[in-house]
Amino acid sequence: MREHITLETPHLSDSYEVLEAFQAGQVACIKASELLIDDVRALNFDTLKNQHRDVPISGHTKFEDGVFKPTLSSTETFINKLEKFISLNRLPTASQRAYFYGVVNARRYFFKNVIYGPVADMHATQASYLWLGMSSGGLHYDALDNVLFQIQGVKQITVFPPQYADQISQKHYVALDNELDLFSVENKTKHPFLSEVPSYTIELHPGDAVVIPSAAYHSPKSLTFDSISVNSFLNPKAFGKNFRSRFARDEENTSWVNSNYHAIASRAEFLRTGVPSLKTGHYEII
Ligand SMILES: O=C(O)CCC(=O)C(=O)O
Numbered sequence: 001m002r003e004h005i006t007l008e009t010p011h012l013s014d015s016y017e018v019l020e021a022f023q024a025g026q027v028a029c030i031k032a033s034e035l036l037i038d039d040v041r042a043l044n045f046d047t048l049k050n051q052h053r054d055v056p057i058s059g060h061t062k063f064e065d066g067v068f069k070p071t072l073s074s075t076e077t078f079i080n081k082l083e084k085f086i087s088l089n090r091l092p093t094a095s096q097r098a099y100f101y102g103v104v105n106a107r108r109y110f111f112k113n114v115i116y117g118p119v120a121d122m123h124a125t126q127a128s129y130l131w132l133g134m135s136s137g138g139l140h141y142d143a144l145d146n147v148l149f150q151i152q153g154v155k156q157i158t159v160f161p162p163q164y165a166d167q168i169s170q171k172h173y174v175a176l177d178n179e180l181d182l183f184s185v186e187n188k189t190k191h192p193f194l195s196e197v198p199s200y201t202i203e204l205h206p207g208d209a210v211v212i213p214s215a216a217y218h219s220p221k222s223l224t225f226d227s228i229s230v231n232s233f234l235n236p237k238a239f240g241k242n243f244r245s246r247f248a249r250d251e252e253n254t255s256w257v258n259s260n261y262h263a264i265a266s267r268a269e270f271l272r273t274g275v276p277s278l279k280t281g282h283y284e285i286i
Helices: 017-022 047-050 074-090 094-099 162-168 185-190 261-271
Strands: 029-030 057-061 071-074 103-107 125-134 144-151 155-159 200-204 208-211 219-224 228-236
Touching: 017 029, 017 208, 047 074, 057 094, 074 103, 074 125, 094 103, 094 162, 155 208, 200 208
Parallel strands: none
Antiparallel strands: 029 208, 057 071, 057 103, 103 125, 125 228, 144 208, 144 228, 155 200, 155 219
């Protein structure tokens, strides 16, 4: 079985270089402090439980026939159960991993924008999500340019350059027999691209961030179960410079998702009714 090819990840020094990376379709690392507001960098389980206890969190991120099936609980309940599980010092079963993998719509419940500076200025909206606990390595791409920040704990992420997206799949998710061990023999046998397409494997510690351009397939996996990450999908501006690379993809079957007229309409709908009209996958654009 052929070894997979690991690329060396470039490190960017400021947010102007992030804009260039998006344009080029370049995966890269950067210090979170260059982009992420202080209030988000300071989050931890205690602040989440004390200041945001009732915020709804979707656990059990599960896709059946492409449908997102969340199990809702409050952030306080979710974290209390997760902390209890961690204190038992046991390896989770697959269903426990799914149960303790939670996502919160950060834009709706916490902060309108988590990214500041030139990257924020050059995009129309940010759709940000908080990822808690046991990210299980599901391999997928997203339509929007994205930055993933590590706040607490350690996460490993493997990212494939968007130039190779067509060689990987046309689908949003790649169904793997073994999500936790991406380059396992069983996965490589079924999916030859795993030996053929080069990738970056990055370990994210608190204060680290990774730039994930549109169409870059990625597999995020928590190495510690107390992990808190936040990501921000960047919706390009209607007028002015568009930073998406020539490898960027639109959402499956919904190329209109990246139309800013829809994003503006979705925002107006959200302000009026509390419910956005536009989704990209299960992500709301508000
Ligand atoms: O960190 C995670 O668990 C998921 C993040 C992710 O998939 C993303 O930022 O697109």
